[in-house]
Amino acid sequence: MGQTLVYGFLNGALYGIIALGIALVFGVMRYLNLAQGSLIILGAYGILFLFHIGIDPFASMPLIAFLLFLLGGALFKVSFSRLIMLPETGRIKNSLLISFGLMLLIDNLATLLWTGDERSITPTYSGLTLGLFGLRFPLIGCVGVLSALVIIVALHTFLARTYFGKSIMAVSQDYEAASLLGVNVNFICLVSFAISVGLASIPSVLIGLKSFSPTVGIQWFNKGIIVVMLSGIGNINGVFPAGLLLGIMEAISVYIFGAPYREVTGLVVFVLVMVLFPKGLFKRQEL
Amino acid sequence: MMLRVEHVDVRYGDLQVLWDVNVEVSEGEIVALVGSNGAGKSTLIRTIAGLVKPSDGAIYYGDTLLNDKPPHAVAEFGISMVPEGRRLFPKMTVLQNLEMGAYLKKARPRKDATLAWVYDIFPILRKRSGQPAGLLSGGEQQMLAIGRALMGLNHFLLLDELSLGLSPLLVKQIFDVLVDINRAGITLFIVEQNVPMTLKIADRAYIMETGRIVGKGAAREHMESEHVKEAYLGMS
Numbered sequence: 001m002g003q004t005l006v007y008g009f010l011n012g013a014l015y016g017i018i019a020l021g022i023a024l025v026f027g028v029m030r031y032l033n034l035a036q037g038s039l040i041i042l043g044a045y046g047i048l049f050l051f052h053i054g055i056d057p058f059a060s061m062p063l064i065a066f067l068l069f070l071l072g073g074a075l076f077k078v079s080f081s082r083l084i085m086l087p088e089t090g091r092i093k094n095s096l097l098i099s100f101g102l103m104l105l106i107d108n109l110a111t112l113l114w115t116g117d118e119r120s121i122t123p124t125y126s127g128l129t130l131g132l133f134g135l136r137f138p139l140i141g142c143v144g145v146l147s148a149l150v151i152i153v154a155l156h157t158f159l160a161r162t163y164f165g166k167s168i169m170a171v172s173q174d175y176e177a178a179s180l181l182g183v184n185v186n187f188i189c190l191v192s193f194a195i196s197v198g199l200a201s202i203p204s205v206l207i208g209l210k211s212f213s214p215t216v217g218i219q220w221f222n223k224g225i226i227v228v229m230l231s232g233i234g235n236i237n238g239v240f241p242a243g244l245l246l247g248i249m250e251a252i253s254v255y256i257f258g259a260p261y262r263e264v265t266g267l268v269v270f271v272l273v274m275v276l277f278p279k280g281l282f283k284r285q286e287l
Numbered sequence: 288m289m290l291r292v293e294h295v296d297v298r299y300g301d302l303q304v305l306w307d308v309n310v311e312v313s314e315g316e317i318v319a320l321v322g323s324n325g326a327g328k329s330t331l332i333r334t335i336a337g338l339v340k341p342s343d344g345a346i347y348y349g350d351t352l353l354n355d356k357p358p359h360a361v362a363e364f365g366i367s368m369v370p371e372g373r374r375l376f377p378k379m380t381v382l383q384n385l386e387m388g389a390y391l392k393k394a395r396p397r398k399d400a401t402l403a404w405v406y407d408i409f410p411i412l413r414k415r416s417g418q419p420a421g422l423l424s425g426g427e428q429q430m431l432a433i434g435r436a437l438m439g440l441n442h443f444l445l446l447d448e449l450s451l452g453l454s455p456l457l458v459k460q461i462f463d464v465l466v467d468i469n470r471a472g473i474t475l476f477i478v479e480q481n482v483p484m485t486l487k488i489a490d491r492a493y494i495m496e497t498g499r500i501v502g503k504g505a506a507r508e509h510m511e512s513e514h515v516k517e518a519y520l521g522m523s
Contacts, residue, residue, distance in 0.1 A: 163390065170376050170387050177374035180336060181439060182362035182391040 012247020043204030072197025232280020388438025
């Protein structure tokens with residue numbers, strides 16, 4: 001049981017960090033980026049490529065983060081920037097359409113470039129575990145949790161302390177009022193989108209060290225979007241605990257009902273929360 | 288002339304809402320734009336702020352043509368706006384809202400001094416500084432909206448329907464403050480449905496009906512005019 005919870009916890013941290021990128025874009029712009037999972041997988045291929053020429057996956061993460069950041073900026077400029085003018089529902093629908101197309105494009109491009117075979121990045125330390133309280137903690141999972149925590153604290157500090165971060169929050173609450181105060185809304189949205197795609201680099205490494213193929217992106221996106229809904233839309237701080245919750249629930253269900261029902265658990269939790277707490281579990285009272 | 292609106296037409300798709308509008312505001316003035324609901328007043332003020340693009344005509348601030356400038360650029364050129372419905376950031380505290388007001392590059396270094404000034408104008412905001420803006424009362428929210436606009440240190444302020452939803456006593460308080468703000472050297476362009484109150488503090492006024500300017504002149508003259516008395520002041 002204890003060991004199951006450990007795995008659940010580590011998986012949950014991964015879900016949380018996937019959801020972070022989705023939540024940022026959805027919170028600020030009301031864009032739903034279906035392609036986030038595929039971008040994560042694209043990052044994993046990048047890390048695999050660098051691994052083959054001798055660079056450690058964790059060492060290449062900053063470079064991949066930077067490249068994904070640039071790619072995110074370019075994608076926003078080319079395909080998403082016009083939607084800003086639309087009302088909220090228009091932005092959700094159109095961003096879904098665009099990102100669905102983008103997802104197909106990335107997935108098929110990846111199949112073309114790297115075939116549909118399942119890949120895995122396997123550095124020498126990939127199987128190592130730490131023993132603690134009689135439980136086994138996979139080293140990679142622990143590093144994943146740590147890096148997720150560091151990124152979340154860094155992102156929170158950035159949003160709460162810097163003028164740039166505050167203007168991101170302002171745009172998410174009322175973009176027209178923000179523009180009247182001198183905030184360049186288009187630029188803020190561009191950078192937020194680029195950051196969210198850049199954030200994909202962390203799950204890129206963690207998933208890359210498990211296993212991946214060109215079409216699994218949408219499955220990871222599903223986990224992410226469930227977590228975003230659990231946390232409550234626009235609530236970036238609740239994303240990590242919501243991710244842990246989903247991971248642990250899945251682990252418990254595996255323990256009780258067996259592994260085949262794991263995927264169902266998340267969806268059942270999702271439906272229950274939507275029915276009982278439609279604003280999400282960690283959302284403060286709407287003002 | 289600080290602000291010049293020349294022959295401006297505005298369309299929403301096929302629907303034309305402003306027709307050949309001409310408005311001028313000089314430095315130091317309080318100019319009012321009055322008219323009934325749906326006359327196009329808010330559209331004009333939103334067009335000046337860059338939120339709506341004119342389909343014809345020109346808007347100059349000083350020598351700068353504002354027609355194609357986005358709202359954030361208009362703010363950088365020196366025009367701030369208190370939008371209709373206050374449009375605060377509800378989940379941010381009062382202080383954070385005011386800090387966002389000082390977003391403009393020229394305002395940031397002087398943020399603390401400006402904040403003290405705004406707190407002097409609206410002492411209640413200092414008491415509420417740690418509260419989320421969404422929890423303030425309507426009057427406090429309107430004060431915060433004005434305070435936030437003042438934080439940008441611009442010399443020209445557009446005010447859209449300040450009195451909406453406020454008690455007469457609060458409206459009077461806020462309009463008294465507007466006079467003080469004007470004396471501090473800030474030019475005001477006020478759009479209002481509350482005509483008697485507005486004409487009391489304004490130097491000059493324009494009257495708008497169905498998208499056209501139908502009257503202009505000193506505020507005092509308007510108060511005497513039979514048409515205004517009948518249509519807006521409830522006298523006959």
